[in-house]
Structure formats: structure tokens, C-alpha cells
Amino acid sequence: MTAKYIKRGIQVLVDMYLFNLAFIMALLFRFDGFVPEEYLIMYQDSFWWITAVFILTCIVFRLYHRLWSYASIHDVIVLGTAITIGSISVYAATVALDMMFPRSIYLISLFLNLVFLGGYRLGFRVLNIYKRFGLSPLKKQKPKNRKNVLIVGAGDAGNMALKELNQHQLDLSVNIVGFLDDDQEKQGCRVNGVKVLGSTDELVKISKKKDVDEVVIAMPSAPQQVIRYLIKTCSDYSIKTKIIPAVHDLISGRVSINHLREVEIEDLLKRDPIELDINQIAGYLTNKVVLVTGAGGSIGSELVRQIANFNPQTILLLGHGENSIFEIYREMVEKFPKNRLVPIIADVKDREKIFQIAKDYEPDVVFHAAAHKHVPLMEQNPEEAIKNNIYGTKNLVDAAHHHKSQRFVLVSTDKAVNPTSVMGATKRVAELIVENMAQTSETKYTAVRFGNVLGSRGSVIPHFKEQISKGGPVTITHPEMTRYFMTIPEASQLVIEAGGMSKGGEIYVLDMGQPVKIVDLAKDLIKLSGLEPEKDIKLSYTGIRPGEKLYEELLTEKENVSKTKHDKIYITDNTVSDTNEMKKELHAMEEIIAADLTFLEKQLLQESKTGTE
Numbered sequence: 001m002t003a004k005y006i007k008r009g010i011q012v013l014v015d016m017y018l019f020n021l022a023f024i025m026a027l028l029f030r031f032d033g034f035v036p037e038e039y040l041i042m043y044q045d046s047f048w049w050i051t052a053v054f055i056l057t058c059i060v061f062r063l064y065h066r067l068w069s070y071a072s073i074h075d076v077i078v079l080g081t082a083i084t085i086g087s088i089s090v091y092a093a094t095v096a097l098d099m100m101f102p103r104s105i106y107l108i109s110l111f112l113n114l115v116f117l118g119g120y121r122l123g124f125r126v127l128n129i130y131k132r133f134g135l136s137p138l139k140k141q142k143p144k145n146r147k148n149v150l151i152v153g154a155g156d157a158g159n160m161a162l163k164e165l166n167q168h169q170l171d172l173s174v175n176i177v178g179f180l181d182d183d184q185e186k187q188g189c190r191v192n193g194v195k196v197l198g199s200t201d202e203l204v205k206i207s208k209k210k211d212v213d214e215v216v217i218a219m220p221s222a223p224q225q226v227i228r229y230l231i232k233t234c235s236d237y238s239i240k241t242k243i244i245p246a247v248h249d250l251i252s253g254r255v256s257i258n259h260l261r262e263v264e265i266e267d268l269l270k271r272d273p274i275e276l277d278i279n280q281i282a283g284y285l286t287n288k289v290v291l292v293t294g295a296g297g298s299i300g301s302e303l304v305r306q307i308a309n310f311n312p313q314t315i316l317l318l319g320h321g322e323n324s325i326f327e328i329y330r331e332m333v334e335k336f337p338k339n340r341l342v343p344i345i346a347d348v349k350d351r352e353k354i355f356q357i358a359k360d361y362e363p364d365v366v367f368h369a370a371a372h373k374h375v376p377l378m379e380q381n382p383e384e385a386i387k388n389n390i391y392g393t394k395n396l397v398d399a400a401h402h403h404k405s406q407r408f409v410l411v412s413t414d415k416a417v418n419p420t421s422v423m424g425a426t427k428r429v430a431e432l433i434v435e436n437m438a439q440t441s442e443t444k445y446t447a448v449r450f451g452n453v454l455g456s457r458g459s460v461i462p463h464f465k466e467q468i469s470k471g472g473p474v475t476i477t478h479p480e481m482t483r484y485f486m487t488i489p490e491a492s493q494l495v496i497e498a499g500g501m502s503k504g505g506e507i508y509v510l511d512m513g514q515p516v517k518i519v520d521l522a523k524d525l526i527k528l529s530g531l532e533p534e535k536d537i538k539l540s541y542t543g544i545r546p547g548e549k550l551y552e553e554l555l556t557e558k559e560n561v562s563k564t565k566h567d568k569i570y571i572t573d574n575t576v577s578d579t580n581e582m583k584k585e586l587h588a589m590e591e592i593i594a595a596d597l598t599f600l601e602k603q604l605l606q607e608s609k610t611g612t613e
Contacts (some may be wrong), residue, residue, distance in 0.1 A: 008064045012055060015063075015117060021052050022112035026105045039101060046099050050090045057086035063121075067357075079121060083113045115404060146175040147213035147240075150206065152230060154181035154196050157244050158218035162192055165216070171450060177210040200226070203233055217243040228476050235527040277325050284365065284407065285310040291363035292317060293348055293396065294370030296324025299411055302492040303367050304328055308336045316361055318344040319370070348392030358399035366400050368393060369411040371427065376545045378423040388424035401441045409499040410418035410434045410447040412507070417449075431507060446502035449497045449509050452483045460518065464525050474522045474535035477544050482515040507572040 027035045027043065058064070061082035066075055087110040094100045142445040149165065151158050158179060165174055181187065199204050206212070215234050217227065227243075227456045234241040257526040290307055295298035296316035301324075304315060315332070319325040322345050342361070346353050348370050371389050372378055378385040393410065401410045413433050415424035431447045438445035452460070460483075467474045498508040523533040531537050 006450065011064050014120065015055060015058060016051050018116040018120060019051055019113060022109045022116055022284060023047070023050075023105070025112055026108035026472055027101075029108055030102060030104055042101065044101055046094065046097075050093060051077070053089050053093050054086040057089050058082050061085070074166055076118070076122070079118055080114060082248065083117055084110065087113060127498050132192070146173045148177045148211055149174045149214045149216060150177055150180065150197075150203075150210065150212045151194075151218055152180045152200060152203070153218035153222070153244075154179040154183070154186045154191050157220050159191055161177075161216055161218040161244060162194060166192075173212070177212060178206070181552050203230065204237060207237065207239055212239060214240040214242065217241065220244050232524075235524070267278045281309070285312050285496075287313050288406075289314045289361055289363035290316065291357075291361070291366045293319070293366070294411075295319050295366050296321055296328050297369060298488055299491055299495070300369035301328045302488045303369060303495060304332060305335075306489070306496060307367075308332060308339050312339070314340040314342060314361065316344055316357070316363060318346055318348075318357070320347050321346070344369055348395055349387050351391075351395040351398075354395045355399045355402065357405040358405075362403055362405075363400070364406045365462060365499060366408045367411070367499070368396050368398060368409065370494075371411070371430075373413070373423060375415065375421045375423050377547075378426075379421060382422040385422045385426045389423070390429050390433070393430040397433055397437050397445065400443050401407075401437060401443075405443050407499050407502065408437075408443055408445045409495055409502070410445075410493055412447045412449045414449060414451045435505050435507075444502045444504040446498050446504070447507045448498045449507055450491050452485050462527065464522055466609070468526060468531070468537055473540040474526065475540045475542050476519050476522055477542055479517075479519050479541060480545070481518045483518060485516055509570045509572060 023043070027039060031039075045262060061078055063079065063082055066078075091103075091106045151161055153161075158181070162176065162179075165176060175196055178195050179186075179191055180198055180200050180203060181196050182199045182201075187198060189196050197210070203215070207215070215230070216440060217230055219227065231243075245499055285307055286544075290312045292300050292303050292307070294317065295304050296319040300319070307315060317325055317329055317332075323342050324395060325345060329341060332339065332341050346357060348368075350355060370392060372381075372385050397408065410430060413424070413427050415421060416428035416431055417424075419425040419428050431449075434445045436448050437443070464474055494508065498506075501508070519539065522539060526533045526537045533539060
């Protein structure tokens with residue numbers, strides 16, 4: 001016999017004892033301690049079978065299959081229901097066998113059974129709580145060597161965060177001192193025994209009063225400016241901060257409510273989430289063959305993840321680097337085993353290979369995210385930027401047209417606007433190639449233009465983090481350098497949105513809010529690491545690199561924008577250059593590459609400006 005069944009057997013014996021104790025006490029209460037002999041004899045003759053009836057009811061309600069150390073409200077309701085039904089069953093059995101006690105006996109025993117059996121079981125829950133808190137139930141003790149935690153937000157998310165912290169309070173070594181909430185009705189009240197101490201405006205005062213070591217922000221649907229205020233306030237006063245995931249991450253199922261995480265720089269930069277009706281506009285992906293180039297990159301891999309949710313017939317994962325394609329392919333096979341995924345190692349510069357892929361798979365939708373993107377590196381290797389960003393795009397555009405793809409979406413950049421770098425110029429020419437093809441092709445071509453992507457490979461934040469981890473200095477090109485930022489999921493959703501909205505030839509632009517100073521970004525990141533800028537980590541200015549601008553732009557001088565149905569997504573009304581002129585410019589670039597001329601940068605910039613005009 002296993003320990004589990006021995007434990008259940010003991011529980012049954014304890015319940016039998018407590019049930020009979022309750023019945024005897026009910027008799028004593030009813031008759032003021034002097035029970036008539038006839039009722040004593042009746043109880044003696046019937047206690048075995050009435051006990052069996054009661055225990056059988058408990059078995060039916062599976063009271064012996066529950067872990068009472070983790071009892072919930074649902075368990076308490078089931079327990080009360082089982083005891084009530086058991087008492088009614090005992091009453092019905094005694095009536096049927098004409099061995100009925102006074103009715104008050106049944107009511108008194110019901111109450112006592114709730115107290116005895118309920119108290120016995122909930123005692124396990126209480127002992128478990130004391131055990132987790134590291135306290136003794138016999139004497140008062142204060143938590144020692146624990147960090148004081150304040151939860152901001154006393155709603156559903158805050159309550160769930162409290163339960164999560166309580167369940168692991170001993171392991172995490174935390175002491176929850178209270179809540180903050182701006183709802184006046186909640187202030188002064190208690191949530192699961194923890195008091196709401198005040199509003200978010202009192203964060204600093206209450207943190208000092210309660211000697212708070214850590215703040216948990218449990219407001220997943222709060223406006224982003226509120227989140228930024230809380231994070232910055234905690235950072236300024238050296239209070240460690242954790243945060244509940246954003247509401248869109250909870251809805252998508254990426255993370256659960258108990259996924260407390262460290263605050264990242266993205267939380268300071270993010271705008272309020274852009275409401276994209278992905279389910280409505282992404283119907284064009286269902287049961288389609290979708291090709292994603294650059295599928296191993298930051299944007300490309302996120303596109304693959306999101307596209308997979310819309311049940312495409314096939315996703316073609318095309319990339320030049322075998323390791324990155326292998327990683328995203330393996331991830332997707334695990335997460336979406338029912339989807340057909342085809343990893344393809346190929347170079348977009350290989351025109352013959354690209355056409356062969358288009359012939360073999362006949363993609364309905366093409367997302368072109370493959371590109372050389374590093375500005376200083378492309379200044380040193382301009383011919384590769386031309387080959388990859390311009391002719392790689394042209395190969396895909398031509399293949400999509402030739403094999404009658406339904407839609408083509410180019411991932412572009414704000415660096416394509418009035419370009420001062422080889423990378424920006426090549427991306428602008430890529431936009432023009434897409435726009436020109438849209439004039440004559442039945443395929444719907446469009447481009448999506450956005451700024452820097454947080455957390456992408458080679459981006460500034462991972463670079464800063466690495467420098468901070470080494471003790472600094474953090475290198476910044478110029479104190480006035482500013483950039484627009486957005487998150488990878490946000491950028492990828494915009495790309496999918498554009499593909500669904502496109503009628504052909506448009507460039508979609510996202511209103512990315514106010515640009516961010518890179519120096520402010522560096523300082524915030526240092527503070528989030530628990531350090532002080534210039535004191536613990538020095539800042540060093542290295543000068544603007546070749547091809548860089550101080551300020552990025554989202555539109556050229558000749559471009560105007562009009563609103564779409566989404567407040568923060570705009571569409572440009574571009575004046576498309578002449579197709580013959582575009583072919584002439586591309587042919588000139590081919591000759592430049594073939595001749596390997598010295599003044600390639602200057603020539604390329606001139607060509608791109610001519611194309612823009």
C-alpha cells in the first residue's frame with residue numbers, strides 16, 4: 001500500500017471521528033448535557049451506518065483527492081457543499097428507517113461538522129502559509145533579511161501578482177508591505193490582507209516610510225506615460241523595479257500573468273500600443289504560400305512567428321545564414337508543428353536561384369526583410385550594399401511579378417529619406433523599384449518605412465548593455481544624436497498590416513512619436529542597471545561616423561502623408577519616377593559595380609537623388 005492511500009485512509013478515520021464527535025455534541029447541546037436513554041440507544045444502534053452515509057458523500061465529492069495545503073475558495077465551496085449534502089443524506093436515511101432524532105440535532109451537527117471538518121482541512125492551508133513565510137504559528141515573528149516589496153496596482157493583475165509572490169515568498173525572500181492604487185475607493189482597503197496604502201503620486205513618500213527595496217508594477221493596461229513615470233521615479237531613487245507583462249502579451253498568450261520580469265529600456269521608450277486589427281487584415285495570409293526573406297533576422301523571424309498564427313499553407317524561410325535559419329526553423333517546428341515550414345538557404349543576389357524558388361513554390365505573398373543595414377559598414381563596402389539592397393530587391397520584385405504573386409511587401413527604413421549614407425540610398429532605390437513595378441504589375445507592391453528597432457541585432461541597446469557590463473565607458477557618437485524607436489513586434493505587425501491594406505505602390509509610415517536622444521537612452525539604461533551615469537559608468541563621445549545623420553526623417557521633401565483608418569499609421573502620396581529613367585539608373589549602377597569605380601558613394605547618392613526627383 002502506497003503512502004498516498006495510507007494518507008487518505010487516515011483522513012477517512014479522522015472524518016469518522018469528527019463526524020461522530022459533532023453528532024454527540026449536538027445531542028449534548030440539544031438536551032443540556034442530559035441525553036435521554038432512548039436517543040443514546042438509537043445512536044448506538046445507528047452510528048455505524050449513518051457514519052458510512054456521511055463518509056460516502058465525502059467520497060462522492062472527492063474530498064480525499066484534494067491538496068488542502070493549497071486550498072482555494074473553490075475547494076472551500078466544495079467542502080461546504082459535501083458536508084451539507086452529507087448531513088441531509090443522514091437525515092433522509094434516519095427518516096426512511098424510522099430512527100429519527102429531533103430535527104435540531106441535524107442542524108446543530110451540520111454546523112459543528114462545518115467547523116470541525118472545515119477547520120481541520122483549512123488548518124493545513126494555514127500551516128503551509130506559515131511554512132512559506134518562514135514563521136512559527138506558535139509565536140509572532142517578523143520576517144528577517146527580506147526585501148520589502150510594494151505592488152503598484154490593486155486590480156486583478158495586482159491581486160495575481162500578490163498570490164504569485166505569496167506562493168514563493170520564502171524562496172524569493174520578500175515581504176509585501178502594501179499596494180498603491182489611484183482608485184479612491186480602494187485606498188485604505190485590504191486586498192487579501194494587504195493594505196492599499198495610497199496613490200501612485202505617493203510612491204516616493206510611501207517607499208521611504210516603508211523602506212521599500214523593490215516595486216512591482218502590476219498595471220498591464222495603464223497608459224504608457226504612467227508606466228514611464230513609475231519606472232523613472234523608481235530609477236531616480238534607486239528602487240529596483242519589476243513589471244507585469246503588457247496586456248497585448250497576455251492576450252496573445254506569449255506570457256502569463258505570473259511572469260514578473262525585470263524592467264527593460266523598452267518600457268521607458270514604448271508608446272501606448274498601436275491597435276492593429278491584425279485578425280481582420282491578415283486573412284490574406286490564410287491558406288497561402290508566404291515567402292519571408294531575411295527570415296533569420298530580427299524583423300524576419302518575428303514576421304514568421306506572427307504569420308504562423310494565421311494558418312498559412314506554407315511558410316518559406318529564406319536566408320543567407322544557415323545558423324539563423326536553422327534556429328528560427330527549429331523554434332517554429334516546436335511551436336507550430338502543424339504548419340508546413342520550408343527552410344531555404346539562398347542569397348537574394350542570386351537571380352537565377354530566386355526565380356527557381358518562385359517557380360517551385362509559387363508564393364502568394366512575399367515579405368522582403370533581407371538587407372544589409374549597418375550604416376558604417378556599408379560605407380566601407382558600398383558595392384555589396386548595392387548588390388544586396390538594390391539588385392536583391394529587384395530580383396525578388398521581378399520574380400514575384402513573373403510568377404504572379406498576389407502581394408509584395410518591402411521592409412524599408414527612415415534612413416531612406418533624404419539619404420546621406422550608402423545604406424540609406426540603396427534602400428531608397430529599393431523603394432523606387434517597388435513603386436515602379438506597382439505601376440504595371442497585377443501584384444500589389446508596397447513598402448513599410450520605420451525607424452530603429454529595439455533589441456535587433458547590432459542595435460544600440462545590446463551594444464550599450466555590453467559596455468555597461470564591462471564597466472564602461474558607454475560610447476555615444478554625439479550628444480545631440482536622436483533616433484526614432486519601435487519594438488520588433490510593433491514593426492512586424494505594421495508590415496503585416498501594410499500587406500493587407502495595400503492597393504499597390506504605397507509607402508506606409510508609422511508615427512513613432514517623439515525621437516529619443518541617444519545620450520538619454522544611455523543614461524536610462526545605466527540607471528536601470530543600478531548604476532549612476534558619469535559616477536559608476538562614464539560616457540564617451542566618439543564623433544559622428546561616416547554616413548550618419550544627427551536627426552532621422554520619415555518623409556522626403558516631396559512626400560505628403562494622409563491618414564489611414566489607424567491614427568498612427570500614414571500613407572505617402574509619392575510621385576513615382578519614370579520607369580525608363582529608373583531602368584537607366586539601374587543600368588548605370590551595374591556598370592559602376594562592374595568597373596569597381598573609386599567614387600562609388602558619391603555616384604550612388606547622385607543616382608538615388610535623381611530617382612527621387
